[in-house]
Amino acid sequence: MSEAGRPVKTTCPYCGTGCGVDVLVRGDATEVSGDATHPTNAGKLCVKGAALGETLVPEGRALHPMLREPAGGRELQRVSWDTALDVVAREFRRIIREDGPQAVAWYVSGQLLTEDYYVANKLVKGFVGSANIDTNSRLCMSSAVAGHKRAFGEDIVPVSYEDLEDADLVVLVGSNTAWCHPILYQRIVKAKAARPQMKVVVVDPRRTATTDAADLHLPVRAGTDVWLFNGLLSFLYQHGVVDTDFVDAHTRGFDRALAVADNTAGSVRAVARQCGVDESLIAEFYRLFARTAKTITAFSMGVNQSSAGTDKVNSIINCHLLTGRIGKPGAGPFSITGQPNAMGGREVGGLANMLAAHMDLENAQHRQLVQTFWDSPCIAERPGLKAVELFEAIESGRVKAVWIMATNPVVSLPDADQVKRALAKCEFVVVSDVMHKTDTTAYAHVLLPALAWGEKDGTVTNSERRISRQRAFLPAPGEARPDWWALAEIGRRWGFADAFAYDGPGQIFDEHARLTTFGNADDEVPRYLNLSGLVGMSAGDYDALAPVRWPVSGQDGNDPRPDAAAADAFMPRVFSDGRFYTADRKARFVATPPRLPVHARDEDFPLALNTGRVRDHWHTMTRTGLSPRLAAHIDEPYVDLHPQDALLSGVREGGLARVSTRWGSLVARVRTSGELPRRTAFVPIHWNAQYASDARVGSLVNPVVDPVSGEPEFKHTPARVEDFAVLWHGFVLSRTPLPMDQVIWWTRVTGHRFLRYEFAGRERVGEWSAFARTALGVHATDADWIEYEDRTAGQYRAAWVVDDRIEACLFVSPRPDLPSRAWLSGLFAKDRLEDLDRIGLLVGEPTDRGADAGPTVCSCFGIGRNRIVEAVRGGCHSAEALGRKLQCGTNCGSCIPELKALIATSLVPA
Helix, strand or coil: CCCCCCCEEEECCCCCCCCEEEEEEECCEEEEEECCCCCCCCCCCCHHHHCHHHHCCCCCECCCCEECCCCCCCCCEECCHHHHHHHHHHHHHHHHHHHCHHHEEEEECCCCCHHHHHHHHHHHHHHHCCCCEEEHHHHCCHHHHHHHHHHHCCCCCCCCHHHHHHCCEEEEECCCHHHHCHHHHHHHHHHHHHCCCCEEEEECCCCCHHHHHCCEEECCCCCCHHHHHHHHHHHHHHCCCCCHHHHHHHEECHHHHHHHHHHHHCCHHHHHHHHCCCHHHHHHHHHHHHHCCCEEEEECHHHHCCCCHHHHHHHHHHHHHHCCCCCCCCCEEEECCCCCCHHHHHHCCCCCCECHHHCECCCHHHHHHHHHHHCCCCCCCCCCCCHHHHHHHHHHCCCCEEEEECCCHHHHCCCHHHHHHHHHHCCEEEEEECECCCCCHHHCCEEEEECCCCCCCEEEECCCCEEEEECCCCCCCCCCECHHHHHHHHHHHCCCCHHHCCCCHHHHHHHHHHHHHCCCCCCCCCCCCCCHHHCCCCHHHHHHCCCEECCCCCCCCCCCCCCHHHHHHHCCCCCCCCCCCCCCCCEECCCCCCCCCCCCCCCCCCEEEEEECCCCCCCCCCCHHHCHHHHCCCCCCEEEECHHHHHHHCCCCCCEEEEECCCCEEEEEEECCCCCCCCEEEEECCCCCCCECCCCHHHCCCCCECCCCCCECCCCEEEEEEECCCCEEEEEEECCCCCCCCCCEEEEEEECCEEEEEEEECCCCCCHHHHHHHHHCCCCCCCEEEEEEECCCCEEEEEEEECCEEEEEEEEECCCCCCCHHHHHHHCCCCCCCHHHHHHHHHCCCCCHHHCCCCEEECCCCEEHHHHHHHHHCCCCCHHHHHHHHCCCCCCCCCHHHHHHHHHHHCCCC
16 A cells, blocks of 8 residues: 555556556545556556556455355355365365365466465465466467477567567567557557658458558468468578578577478468468568568467467567577567466466476476475476366366366356356366356355455566566455465465465565575576566565566666666676577477368358457456446447358348357357458457356357467357347446346446446337336336337337436337437436437437437547547548547557548548
């Protein structure tokens, strides 16, 4: 907690960019702004970060430990922490005693702080003796980890954010950076504006917001990245773009990697044919890469989330090794991490095939080092179950108890209905979460209330290896406790009190830092992860720790106390000496024979389903779903199709469609954005059972994984799309939650002072007035009730007013193009309806046309489409002009591509 009137400096809990945040609590109000002193964002925040204050609400929080008896209990009952933890300790110990340590497992999250992660891995790997602890980071960056280890010998990201600005060419592969990492994207855009000769290439099947900044867009066929980069390797060698001295002195394996590249992608024509891209575009990219020494290749989920993800990573790294473009300013391969602490989890061994402090689970010397340091009775001796196979083992009964922390696998894992089956059969399920009701907590025998962002205290590490403090500025609600504390309590109950006698996160961090140095200097190949300069910090130093990139040796001025930011200037650039972290200190070229996604499209499933994030939501919406601002831009689940595929599927823009695969199905609104190539479909990952009736895209995704990394193939599942026929469409705005049991499909949207429900039905309704009163919970016959019905057109609208303030309204039509929600939303901000408002409710539109701002485009400032179009027609013919007049696009900038599209369409003559 900070002194009164002074902001708390903390870190954003969303993506792996790791932006600094200033938070000032004034009574019940929480003001959130960017930290101008943080080197990552220098005061900038994307809309998700800026809206963090809206997510700090008590609704739905898990506040007390809850227990459901494993033997048939139906409802969770409130119990004390002692009772809950006694049950957890007893049941896990019983199963370990009866079935062995491999019969229990933990599934954790990149949302955990490093200190939570550390205690979890220590408990499981050192005191249970199993490596059955995996993380949802397996779903986003484990292919990058595996690729780094194969090439470099250690999981090291060799690039900083400053390198993105210093590069002359930035290649963004499988990353909608503008939406998923907006602050990094804006740093690239700003650098490009300052140096117009800087080039940006985007490699992505979709034409996303990120392509707005691209000099060249390669819409490669999904799953063909290895062909593209094998072809680049072959092209570079054929044209003599080789750093021969570097390759000879500092690498191994080049001949085999080149032979595979030549045999599979030895000509531009062959690559173009395989990737489905015009030959001239491939050649232009290859020439641009060849002549630009300062090149960054930044990759994200489109590379990692593949059955060939690790090979994709290594095919990219191969090109940088060949040209010696690594360990130099403005050059290198760069994994852009998805989650806020995926990197911190990697530091402490968060994956099932890793040990803490970047030590190798399969290395006997490393196992001995860790066991000695922990003074533990045992140590895991073989890799544990990775995420997908972990839940398969639960369903088969091989794993009988699981503890799930800070994640929602019933929504996020592939073949998510299998996860439901597994948890329903599991003998004992523990869930630690901040929310009482999620798709996963429904299966918990024990629910433990965890601290949320703003309440917990510790560290996170971002994509460029920068450690930042996440500080508490709110008191713990109810009986919520830190995750590390709950884990340590289990260790104590098992008789290991001394090993888990932590009094706070600073003590845990110090132990983690000391482990990174333990046996490190004596090792023949010292580990690059070294936090010796952070060992022995006082409580005050830990509290005041400034953002710092590892390694932190404490030598040559690289000391985080008092000014960690200055330490960057003293840090030697990783790999600048040509020494890597393999046994012979040489990097490895990895031969990457290309292969297509495991499941091919066919007549029954002719489309390739791709999944991913949207601009303003995060993961399964536990946090962002609470924010009216974040719900305003994309407010319901959708399936995006090429217009011709929509026509062939018998669906139309704005209608509902069922998307099906061999693993499951969902229902979503149809879009034809023009972003997708033929024979593909895109569905966002975020919606769950709390926000939609039938929209878990995880249930559709095939469970095939990369054989090396275990990362699932989220970007390519054969699918089909069919019309979801309904008789009518409608929506409700209500100040109170409503049941949706009268409709066949619905989705829920958080608004300012109201909830909105979009819905549709198949049953004929004889009396709409009775239907509306029942749906809105209006029982009094003398209620202030406004309604209009056109039976011929099938239209109906009604509003319920209490003390001259609108309480709820309902609109129904046989068509999906219903009245503007933006105008109606504004009525809920009023304390009293005016007569013109009542007239507007009857006619279905505002009497003042200017009252309808239209659907939100710029979430940062709440600027709607109608206001933007009006400004364009009034003379604002550029994004900059719109920014000067309306502010839109002047914060995170992620709406700028949409602004440009609106400018273009608004200026077309009617």
